[in-house]
Amino acid sequence: MITPTEAITLQEQLRTQVIATDALPHPIRTIAGTDVEYDKSTNLIAGSVVVLDYSTLSVLAVASHCMEVSFPYIPGLFSFREMPPLLEAYRQLTITPDLIICDGQGLAHHRRFGLACHLGVTLDIPVIGCGKTRLCGQYQDLGETRGSVAPLIAEEDQAVIGNALRTRDGINPVFVSIGHKISLPTATGIVLKMATQYRLPETTRLADHYARLALLEYKTGLNEPPVSI
Template sequence: MHWPSTPTEAIAVQEQLRGLVDTTDVDERPRYVAGLDVAYDGDRLAAAVVVLDWETLAEVDRAVVLGETTFPYVPGLFAFREIPGLLEALGRLQTTPDLLVCDGQGLAHPRRFGLACHLGVLTGMPTIGAAKTAYIGTHADPGPRRGDVADLIVDNQVVGAVVRTQNDVNPIYVSIGHRVTLPTAVRHVLHLAPRYRLPETTRAADHLCRQALSAAN
């Protein structure tokens, strides 16, 4: 597969692939769920995937890839820096996840094709975007209690959900990646965040990629 090397090429790929996003639900409940994250030190990176058991949230598999990004930092095109390493890490797993949870956006993206959508389309796996901050859109403040939700809106369309995962903590921003509906994505994220603001998948992948990058220095 030719990987874009310029922003113009990358935008063309997003425009080409975004029509392939499936916003319907997969019938099965996941057995294994993977968190994906990338840490950077300049152009050096560590791409990590950690697989957890859906019921217990115990770790069952992990993989990390060290490398360098060859794509420039351009807002809205961050996936082109991260996906090559993440795909390689996914390929090293011994356990195939049923759901991917990305530390990034899905449909809540200027071209409705963020990292979660892109990874979902390329892998065919159900994928959710769960980001720490909003990239685009406006929203009301969700209520203060765990499970309170507000719509994230762009051009009078709902592109995601602002989800309070713990009482009186900052919300996170959930959007469809691929093969999942927004209500299901919100339920999944709440299940994966029983104690902390961020899903356990994100916490585990974040820790692994930072640890790998630090160890490589």
């Protein structure tokens, strides 16, 4: 397996391939969400990709994959843990989404190469990073109402690496950043549009649901081996 040191070297190489401007189809017809679920006791990890119709939010396709965890959790090397099940799930899809919203950061990362960038560069499709909590960067003066935005500023060079975005009045913001082939304003607008009823975008909520389901199904399958004739 890849070592943490090798992973950092790979990030430094791949980061140069990130495209931080809009290169997505218009109009957008389909949007996918990805999420990963863990089972601490069995060391299993399940990744899911769910594709939605962009205008109706109806589910068009779902794919999941369960496997053993192959990389430890190290802040900054998170993508090496979640990429394997996500890539396998994505491979099973019969349709290619116009873009993906993944759970976790994109450029809002210490080396500017979070999961959203890694997934985007690897699949070569537009990806938005949307994390539930902050990894790095500082923000201030974020309004309390839905739609309020404050830039996420990197400590070291004051670069804008993402946005803190309030998707519901008085509720903790989400952290939006560029993954690949999309600009920050576009990414922020899309996340706000996808998060109407709840704090998280519908894509993430559905992917979370299907990943949890895949993990449960896989575990019950292990407990009930196939019957012999």
